Amino acid sequence: MKKEGLIIVYTGKGKGKTTAALGIVLRAVGYEKKICMIQFIKGSWHYGEMLSSKRLEPEFEMVVIGKGFVGIIDDKSPKEDHEKIAKEAIKISLEKIQSGKYDIIILDEINYAVNLGLIREEDVINLIKSKPPELDLVLTGNYAKEKIIDLADLVTEMREIKHPFQQGIKAKKGIDF
Numbered sequence: 711m712k713k714e715g716l717i718i719v720y721t722g723k724g725k726g727k728t729t730a731a732l733g734i735v736l737r738a739v740g741y742e743k744k745i746c747m748i749q750f751i752k753g754s755w756h757y758g759e760m761l762s763s764k765r766l767e768p769e770f771e772m773v774v775i776g777k778g779f780v781g782i783i784d785d786k787s788p789k790e791d792h793e794k795i796a797k798e799a800i801k802i803s804l805e806k807i808q809s810g811k812y813d814i815i816i817l818d819e820i821n822y823a824v825n826l827g828l829i830r831e832e833d834v835i836n837l838i839k840s841k842p843p844e845l846d847l848v849l850t851g852n853y854a855k856e857k858i859i860d861l862a863d864l865v866t867e868m869r870e871i872k873h874p875f876q877q878g879i880k881a882k883k884g885i886d887f
């Protein structure tokens with residue numbers, strides 16, 4: 711029987727969702743797998759992975775959305791700004807998923823974008839259903855919807871036990887960004 715790709719969801723309040731997805735990238739690049747990561751929330755990518763992604767080329771590709779909006783976003787409310795990014799991200803994701811060029815695609819913060827009402831749950835379900843059978847699809851972000859969880863093969867909820875933020879410790883280079 712032909713092995714099918716997995717649908718993986720990293721959700722929950724605790725830290726580690728994007729980090730876990732990046733862990734898959736590190737592992738898969740070792741086998742020369744092709745991976746694409748797409749951001750759904752503007753500014754959700756921190757500097758570290760943007761810099762190291764260059765070292766993981768050509769296997770790893772990070773799609774930065776919203777460069778073209780830079781000139782106009784200052785005049786818009788943050789919600790509209792995020793909405794534009796999320797809608798564009800859906801379009802690009804669909805193209806990437808259907809291209810058949812990738813082994814793994816990561817939709818970073820997509821669950822959170824649905825929860826914020828920036829994109830519709832149906833759009834995400836449509837993305838999942840349109841994937842080639844062999845493609846592994848990773849969806850990160852808190853508040854993953856029930857229907858998406860139902861479609862997934864692997865769901866991990868990061869549960870916060872402690873976070874340095876609670877002690878007033880600020881985000882740390884290499885750990886948080």
Ligand code: ATP
Pocket residue numbers: 723724725726727728729730754819850852868870873875881885886887
């Ligand atoms: P990371 O990218 O570190 O794996 P994440 O993807 O699980 O985190 P996000 O919701 O994307 O979490 O949040 C991104 C940023 O917010 C990171 O800098 C992270 O350290 C911080 N963060 C994550 N969880 C918490 C939390 N429970 N309290 C405070 N800050 C958090």
Ligand code: MG
Pocket residue numbers: 727728729754819850851
């Ligand atoms: Mg994240």
